[in-house]
Amino acid sequence: MIIRTLALFDRFKCAGSACKDTCCVRDKLVLDNKTYFEYQRVIARGDAFGRRMVASISERNGVASFRMRENGECPFLLRNGLCELQIRLGTDKVSETCRKYPTFSKEYGNYREIGCRFSCPEVLRLVLTHPEPFAVRERENDTEPVTFDNLNVELLEALYPVRDRFLKIAQDARNPLLVTITILLKLASEVEKAIERKAYGELATLIAPFEGDDPTGGTESEIGDPAIRDDLTARMLKLQSKLEYRKEENTVRLGKALRLHASETPEERLARERGFLAFMADRIYEYRKWLFYILHRDLLDAVRDGKFYARVRYAVITTLCLFELGSIEWKNRGNKFPPQRQEDFFRNYAREIDENEKNVAKFQKKLNGKAFALPRLLHAFAVQPGTAEAETVAPVEEN
Ligand code: SF4
Secondary structure, X not given: OEEEEEHHHHHOOOOHHHOOOOOOEOOOOEOOXXXXXXXXXXXXXXXXXXXXXXXXXXXXXXXXXXXXXXXXXXXXXXOOOOEHHHHHHOOOOXXXXXXXXXXXXXXXXXXXXXXXXXXXXXXXXXXXXXXXXXXXXXXXXXXXXOOOOOOOHHHHHHHHXXXXXXXXXXXXXXXXXXXXXXXXXXXXXXXXXXXXXXXXXXHHHHHHHHHOOOOOOOOOXXXXXHHHHHHHHHHHHXXXXXXXXXXXXXXHHHHHHHHHHXXXXXXXXXXXXXXXXXXXXXXXXXXXXXXXXXXXXXXXXXXXXXXXXXXXXHHHHXXXXXXXXXXXXXXXXXXXXXXXXXXXXXXXXXXXXXXXXXXXXXXXXXXXXXXXXXXXXXXXXXOOOOOOOXXXXXXXXXX
């Protein structure tokens, strides 16, 4: 099996009790069968801890999970931020979800892809303090794939280099961010059409123009339409304000963002964007990191359902949402937006929206509507005159 891991995450180290936003707070914590079996042995001892365990586990349709505290904390999270289960039973006696977090792993036939979640503050600290593009490390072991799971192997082999090309485009700082976004959307639409026609051989042809020196791959630029841009930005903010949040601060922040957006004239919005782009000139890579994160995690799943474009659109729109929220925050805070604040934004967004199935489903449903159709997206997010950001961080070395 070929195992592909993001190299940066070799440096990851859990902050443990010093974590500022522990992963032990979540909506649900499902117990895998092996762990549940271990816990039943503890329960069988009949002591006070076993009784607490009984009270802390619920079972529904054969699936066991912890009853989280009202505030979403794990029932075994101690006040000092440590895990009582690890202390009492051993570090390996926690559910697979806890053992693996913040990594995720996905298998596609002979390939295993491993990444790390942006909902973890330590992962984000690493990501945001390393401007250089992500590098993927590849190694091979003797593990046989468990199943090919009705995988379309021909499509997988054709899709792999396409996904990798998308990751390169996302990280190529020679294009302004909005040009990157235009390229990704257009190319994704062509890729999906080829997949629909089962013309898998065409996929290599579609990405070939990006192998030369021209970072745009000859993609024609679009003419921006500020009115569509305003409309779509307002829709993106409204859409986010209707999602479910555990933390009140998200609802408050979105309320403020909507009010500021509604109070600005189109000229003021453009000036805000320009100002923010200039302010972030050497930090635009932060948005490319987010874009990469979603594309890396999601794009290969198109091998199972052919939905390539929708996944790219989700990556792009969430990036733009974060950009807009960042720019509003920058304005509201008197032209300040420290990296620490960005880390909060990304982590909150990952945890509250991107890792919440209900929220993602609502989000995707809206994006399927006419308002977010490709021609509108292209006109809305074409580079507006005078706003092409100058990125000063060149992709010198991968990490
Ligand atoms: S969120 Fe990350 S750093 Fe914090 S406790 Fe979990 S794994 Fe460790």
